[in-house]
Amino acid sequence: MRILYFTRADSVHDQRFLTALAESGHEGLVLRLHPGEYPTPSGIQVVEWSGLEGSLTENEIPRLTQELSELLKAIQPNLVHAGPLQDLAFLVARTGFSPLLSMSWGFDLMHDVLVSPDAAEKARFALGHSARLITDAQCSAAQAVRMGFDIEKICIFPWGVDLAHFTPASARVRGTVWRERRGWGDKRVLLCQRSWEPNYGVDVLLRAFVEAAQKDDSLRLILLGDGSQRDQILSILEEGKVNDKVFLGGRVPNQELITFFGAADVFVTPSHVDGSSVSLMEAMACGLPTIASDIPANAEWIAEGQTGWLFPDGDNHALAELLLQIPSFDLPTVGTRARKVAEKRADWRRNKQLLFLCWEQAMTSSKGGSL
Numbered sequence: 001m002r003i004l005y006f007t008r009a010d011s012v013h014d015q016r017f018l019t020a021l022a023e024s025g026h027e028g029l030v031l032r033l034h035p036g037e038y039p040t041p042s043g044i045q046v047v048e049w050s051g052l053e054g055s056l057t058e059n060e061i062p063r064l065t066q067e068l069s070e071l072l073k074a075i076q077p078n079l080v081h082a083g084p085l086q087d088l089a090f091l092v093a094r095t096g097f098s099p100l101l102s103m104s105w106g107f108d109l110m111h112d113v114l115v116s117p118d119a120a121e122k123a124r125f126a127l128g129h130s131a132r133l134i135t136d137a138q139c140s141a142a143q144a145v146r147m148g149f150d151i152e153k154i155c156i157f158p159w160g161v162d163l164a165h166f167t168p169a170s171a172r173v174r175g176t177v178w179r180e181r182r183g184w185g186d187k188r189v190l191l192c193q194r195s196w197e198p199n200y201g202v203d204v205l206l207r208a209f210v211e212a213a214q215k216d217d218s219l220r221l222i223l224l225g226d227g228s229q230r231d232q233i234l235s236i237l238e239e240g241k242v243n244d245k246v247f248l249g250g251r252v253p254n255q256e257l258i259t260f261f262g263a264a265d266v267f268v269t270p271s272h273v274d275g276s277s278v279s280l281m282e283a284m285a286c287g288l289p290t291i292a293s294d295i296p297a298n299a300e301w302i303a304e305g306q307t308g309w310l311f312p313d314g315d316n317h318a319l320a321e322l323l324l325q326i327p328s329f330d331l332p333t334v335g336t337r338a339r340k341v342a343e344k345r346a347d348w349r350r351n352k353q354l355l356f357l358c359w360e361q362a363m364t365s366s367k368g369g370s371l
Helices: 012-023 058-075 085-095 107-115 117-128 138-146 168-182 202-213 230-240 254-263 278-285 316-328 331-345 348-364
Strands: 002-007 027-032 044-046 079-082 100-103 132-135 154-156 188-192 219-224 246-250 266-269 290-293 308-311
Touching: 002 012, 002 058, 002 085, 012 027, 012 044, 012 348, 058 085, 079 085, 079 348, 085 100, 085 107, 085 117, 100 117, 100 348, 107 117, 107 138, 132 138, 132 348, 138 154, 154 348, 168 254, 188 202, 188 254, 188 316, 202 219, 202 230, 202 316, 219 254, 254 278, 266 278, 278 290, 278 331, 290 316, 308 316
Parallel strands: 002 027, 002 079, 027 044, 079 100, 100 132, 132 154, 188 219, 188 266, 219 246, 266 290, 290 308
Antiparallel strands: none
């Protein structure tokens, strides 16, 4: 089977799906909305086209639809796997290609369709022309159903992590060395690696950290990543006078994150919008307890007091109170439970078999790739 994977550019998630495609025995191709120099797994053919600079606008839709239609006729895939819904799956749907396997990236169903009528309309159009939908969380699947999509056509599975790499033992070895070199051996260390973008609530965490650190001098924070809120983030740190308690690590390659999981006592994910967060699953795989916002996707993974703790989304004061309670938490026991949940639900080697099954289901539910 000839499968075209259509994505915006490149991410850890794209690399994971493309690697699975290369190993699947199918002929794999990748098309990126934003052309550029991206790493591509061996065995995957890169499809070149003019693509798009910047975000998709209404003015660009006719041109891209026409070019995509011609490209699909030329390469003749048996299946197109595309997402997010409002741009990539929508463009494929406009060409009339079938079968289309749409993939939700979480924010498209859990945020965009709720705040933008245009985004909702485009998502419905894409779903209406999709043979199957892939989503990584029950809450996203429920939203698709509310929009009229058949629950029987939804493939739900977490995108998962490499449980052989992200382990408590390997994380602890690397993390302990880093922590001692930093002089944080006797501190209570938090870790957040979410992007500095409005959807992920990093500013909420920092306000909570400033508040809590004024009462507990032992608190420390490893803050990784970067993003459009950089100036705001740095301003909060400066005004809160906590720069000496925060390590800014920038963007860290995925394979190197294990050091920071091992250096932390608690992982914090304050996101306002999410699917099944891969960073959350990586933390759990490393045996790290989590404090998370109580959005539906996080609640699917965090059982209060069992694998972590939840706080009201956006409430920095409630989060600060939780941070101050950390000394009373049984972190080792919670971390052990978190690892067991990761082993049961977040094993990518097992979960990718569901991806292969979804490809087959999308093909058998249609008469074949055609325009």
